[in-house]
Amino acid sequence: MTDQNSVKPLRLGLFENAQANDSGTATWRHPDNGRYLFDKLEYWRDTARMVEDAGFDFLFLADAWGWADVAGERPDICSVEGLDLPRLDPAIILAALIPETTRLGLVATGSTLLEPPYSFARRMATLDILSGGRIGWNVVTTGTADTAVQGFGVPMVGHDERYLMADDFMQVVYKLWEQAWEEGALERDKSGRFADPSKVHRIAHDGPYFRSHGYGNTSRSPQGTPVLFQAGASPAGREFGGKHGEAIFVGSGSVEQLRAHSSAIREEAVKNGRAADEVKIMSAFAAIVGSTEEEARRKYAEVADAQNPDVTVASYAWFTGLDLSAYAPHTPMSELSTELSQTQVARFADKTVGDVLGDWHAHGVGARPIVGTPEQVADRMIELADGADLDGFLFAPVIPPASTVDFIEHVLPILKERGAIVEPSSEPQSLRERLIGTPTPALADSHTGSQHRRTMSRV
Numbered sequence: 001m002t003d004q005n006s007v008k009p010l011r012l013g014l015f016e017n018a019q020a021n022d023s024g025t026a027t028w029r030h031p032d033n034g035r036y037l038f039d040k041l042e043y044w045r046d047t048a049r050m051v052e053d054a055g056f057d058f059l060f061l062a063d064a065w066g067w068a069d070v071a072g073e074r075p076d077i078c079s080v081e082g083l084d085l086p087r088l089d090p091a092i093i094l095a096a097l098i099p100e101t102t103r104l105g106l107v108a109t110g111s112t113l114l115e116p117p118y119s120f121a122r123r124m125a126t127l128d129i130l131s132g133g134r135i136g137w138n139v140v141t142t143g144t145a146d147t148a149v150q151g152f153g154v155p156m157v158g159h160d161e162r163y164l165m166a167d168d169f170m171q172v173v174y175k176l177w178e179q180a181w182e183e184g185a186l187e188r189d190k191s192g193r194f195a196d197p198s199k200v201h202r203i204a205h206d207g208p209y210f211r212s213h214g215y216g217n218t219s220r221s222p223q224g225t226p227v228l229f230q231a232g233a234s235p236a237g238r239e240f241g242g243k244h245g246e247a248i249f250v251g252s253g254s255v256e257q258l259r260a261h262s263s264a265i266r267e268e269a270v271k272n273g274r275a276a277d278e279v280k281i282m283s284a285f286a287a288i289v290g291s292t293e294e295e296a297r298r299k300y301a302e303v304a305d306a307q308n309p310d311v312t313v314a315s316y317a318w319f320t321g322l323d324l325s326a327y328a329p330h331t332p333m334s335e336l337s338t339e340l341s342q343t344q345v346a347r348f349a350d351k352t353v354g355d356v357l358g359d360w361h362a363h364g365v366g367a368r369p370i371v372g373t374p375e376q377v378a379d380r381m382i383e384l385a386d387g388a389d390l391d392g393f394l395f396a397p398v399i400p401p402a403s404t405v406d407f408i409e410h411v412l413p414i415l416k417e418r419g420a421i422v423e424p425s426s427e428p429q430s431l432r433e434r435l436i437g438t439p440t441p442a443l444a445d446s447h448t449g450s451q452h453r454r455t456m457s458r459v
């Protein structure tokens with residue numbers, strides 16, 4: 001039963017990136033930007049502690065490989081503006097944050113195109129074990145520049161086939177996380193045995209893309225499978241997300257666009273035998289907050305004006321492989337196609353190349369910021385969540401960390417006052433219990449990955 005005045009409780013994550021800029025924009029020169037020091041541990045420690053204390057559910061680290069490749073070279077603008085490279089490895093940053101936090105979920109991005117599943121499964125399990133079950137994995141198929149695969153020396157795979165490959169990858173890691181070591185296998189009894197051999201099993205996988213045979217390299221972690229995040233937006237991506245995703249990121253947009261997206265994902269979940277609300281849908285969300293609307297607009301104009309058109313061309317090329325500077329400005333975007341990020345072409349279907357250069361220049365790939373007073377931002381969040389059936393937001397700071405500080409100081413208290421944010425449990429909780437609401441840290445029984453779980457051990 002819902003009370004007329006009740007507000008949907010929102011989950012909150014912080015979007016971060018272990019690089020100077022987010023992909024697609026350059027804001028590192030802004031006086032309030034602290035992320036230009038992304039390679040200092042202090043930046044991550046301060047950010048993680050700040051959002052944990054504020055009650056965020058998790059810190060998310062995006063990740064990607066490759067660089068913008070226009071006319072066969074990495075354009076100088078990328079070095080001048082710190083675009084795409086250099087980066088740090090998100091999983092290692094998360095490891096460093098485990099002792100700095102106690103309740104915060106820690107979510108790393110990992111690519112099914114480029115990571116070997118056997119070693120990737122061990123890395124995630126290690127993080128989950130050391131953090132006591134606070135780890136999530138954002139499953140990406142790496143749909144950006146071809147340069148991502150050049151460094152690895154492997155061929156690029158077509159868009160939809162990357163999702164087939166990802167599905168095969170999932171089968172390997174589910175076997176390793178759910179099947180190889182049963183819960184309670186470790187006895188550590190100095191007068192007896194370290195592990196119970198009847199609870200340690202060989203796995204066997206011979207799939208179309210991956211093979212793996214033998215014993216898992218790590219014992220079962222508190223959650224087994226880390227909480228699975230996904231953000232595929234294409235039909236193949238939504239299908240994959242509805243099957244495997246537990247939390248799904250969607251981009252920003254109008255109530256109608258977000259509602260269409262969230263209901264498409266929930267339908268996919270239902271097709272996979274899951275309840276529609278079992279999948280938590282979180283929209284990327286950015287805000288520029290001012291004490292008045294005018295102040296907020298002025299702050300936003302400062303950010304948009306500081307963008308460089310060359311950054312736009314290089315960023316768009318990184319996402320899509322398309323060099324927009326080579327097309328006449330009146331060219332309809334519907335004439336362009338890519339095997340890389342189709343979303344970044346489809347979202348401009350009714351626009352021209354010139355429009356995109358203008359739009360991208362101002363807003364980049366990320367969420368279009370809500371610009372206004374704290375009350376206006378809070379109102380919009382509640383309106384979007386209720387209207388589009390969202391479960392929460394992934395707050396993406398336009399200027400990290402200043403925009404996060406503004407949000408925490410000015411918007412969050414209003415959301416809390418309106419009952420839209422639930423205080424975390426005082427008991428230690430796994431990320432899955434906290435974010436997805438499962439009764440235990442394990443994958444829900446209705447989730448496809450749990451089919452690999454052993455329910456009975458040999459005695």
Ligand SMILES: Cc1cc2nc3c(=O)[nH]c(=O)nc-3n(C[C@H](O)[C@H](O)[C@H](O)COP(=O)(O)O)c2cc1C
Pocket residue numbers: 061062063064109138139140141142143230231232233234235236237238249250251284341342343394
């Ligand atoms: C909030 C959000 C975060 C994302 N983070 C990443 C990321 O860290 N790395 C990445 O390669 N792709 C990331 N993506 C892109 C998606 O994984 C996906 O490739 C994109 O939405 C296009 O979907 P499609 O591949 O189904 O066309 C993100 C998307 C969203 C909306």
